[in-house]
Amino acid sequence: MDRSLTIEDSKALLALCRAGKLYGIERWISAGKSIVTDPSLRKTALLTAVETGFHSLVELLAQHEPRQEQKDRALAAAVERRRLDMVEALVEHGARVESVPFNDVLLTWERPIIWFFLDHGADAVKGKPFAMAFQAKVQNALRIFVDYKTAHPELANALQSQADRALRHFAAKGDLKWVSLMMWAGADPRSVGPDLDDRYADDPECHTTAFREACSSGSLDVLKRLKPDSARDNISELLNWAAISGSKELIDFLLHLGAQPNDKPGSGSSALDRCLWDLPRGDRSAFLSKALASKWALRDGLDRIERLLQAGALWRPDTYGVNSVRQMLLKCEPDVTVALIKLFARYKAAPAETLEKLLDTPRMRGHLSRAGMRL
Numbered sequence: 001m002d003r004s005l006t007i008e009d010s011k012a013l014l015a016l017c018r019a020g021k022l023y024g025i026e027r028w029i030s031a032g033k034s035i036v037t038d039p040s041l042r043k044t045a046l047l048t049a050v051e052t053g054f055h056s057l058v059e060l061l062a063q064h065e066p067r068q069e070q071k072d073r074a075l076a077a078a079v080e081r082r083r084l085d086m087v088e089a090l091v092e093h094g095a096r097v098e099s100v101p102f103n104d105v106l107l108t109w110e111r112p113i114i115w116f117f118l119d120h121g122a123d124a125v126k127g128k129p130f131a132m133a134f135q136a137k138v139q140n141a142l143r144i145f146v147d148y149k150t151a152h153p154e155l156a157n158a159l160q161s162q163a164d165r166a167l168r169h170f171a172a173k174g175d176l177k178w179v180s181l182m183m184w185a186g187a188d189p190r191s192v193g194p195d196l197d198d199r200y201a202d203d204p205e206c207h208t209t210a211f212r213e214a215c216s217s218g219s220l221d222v223l224k225r226l227k228p229d230s231a232r233d234n235i236s237e238l239l240n241w242a243a244i245s246g247s248k249e250l251i252d253f254l255l256h257l258g259a260q261p262n263d264k265p266g267s268g269s270s271a272l273d274r275c276l277w278d279l280p281r282g283d284r285s286a287f288l289s290k291a292l293a294s295k296w297a298l299r300d301g302l303d304r305i306e307r308l309l310q311a312g313a314l315w316r317p318d319t320y321g322v323n324s325v326r327q328m329l330l331k332c333e334p335d336v337t338v339a340l341i342k343l344f345a346r347y348k349a350a351p352a353e354t355l356e357k358l359l360d361t362p363r364m365r366g367h368l369s370r371a372g373m374r375l
Helices: 007-019 023-028 044-053 053-065 068-078 084-092 101-108 111-119 127-134 140-151 155-171 176-184 212-218 221-228 235-242 250-255 270-282 284-289 300-309 319-329 334-346 351-358 361-365
Strands: none
Touching: 007 023, 007 044, 023 053, 023 176, 044 053, 044 068, 053 068, 053 084, 068 084, 068 101, 084 111, 101 111, 101 127, 111 140, 111 235, 111 334, 127 155, 140 155, 140 284, 155 212, 155 221, 176 221, 212 221, 212 235, 212 250, 221 250, 235 270, 270 284, 270 300, 270 319, 300 334, 319 334, 319 351, 334 351, 334 361, 351 361
16 A cells, blocks of 8 residues: 655645646656555545546546545545546546445435446445435435336345335325325335334334325325225224324225224224224323313314214223223313213113223212213
8 A cells, every 4th residue: 555645745735636736646646656645634635636526636536546445435425416427437446336325326316326326236225225215205216216126126026115115104104295106116005014214124013004104194195095995905904093093084084995893803893992092192281291181172082983983883892991991081081981971872882881880980980070960
């Protein structure tokens, strides 16, 4: 390896680079002088040339730069500056394409640079670069993704996984535009897997589908765009995810598609169970202050419960389910319990003995003492 220059000579060389003195640097090199600047300096001659944007100077210094890591460092800087001409010169003279994360290349939005890296062996799978670019909403990456996937069938599954993960992400965000774009790019709303959070990627219990994410987020427009099909998809399962979304319209849509509210073995509605357990969170201020949730704040949740009851949902809990709903009601004002019992009675959704079991505890009786006459 060439010996490093002294501090004084290093500064003199960098000054020539900043001034764009191409012929002066040619004479420097012809005189047999090193271009390896002192390690104490942050910049190198090659990196300084990239920053000046002088292509011929970059090419000259790349030919004579003996350190691989500095060529790679200059390549990253050229990518950051979106300079295809300098990228080409650096790679021609030894900079390694694989030294620059392909995700960084995609974030340039520059199609020629992206294709240059792909044509020179960039890894389109490791680190899920396309998925990360989609998360950053790099729209220029979409057509490249589709064309590259078509041209590389051996990578089709790994690339498909990236598109599917991005689709789940945007479905959870309720982003209709990017859900549509990912569907155009071939993402599959039925595939099961992780979203873009790698912390849970290896936990099957955290895997999901775009359908589920759209239902959980309460995004009716997104779910319609994903086009669930009652002949292919478990619409009743999606109803369970929609139950805690806060969207009565979403529940109506799934019921219209044929969702069956009573899906538990024997009888009973999982969707209704979810609505009940989730009810107190409708009053966010009470949830944060640990005050009792008010009937007014929980009106949307009660409306969703009533919609399920109208569709024939039945409450058939086990002992744990009864206790859980009781604990939920104790976090609400007594009027909420009164309203819920009236709904169960109106739609004949729960056996009388189940309701008695729900209410007949000392703590619940004390909680309801102010509402006893109405009950």
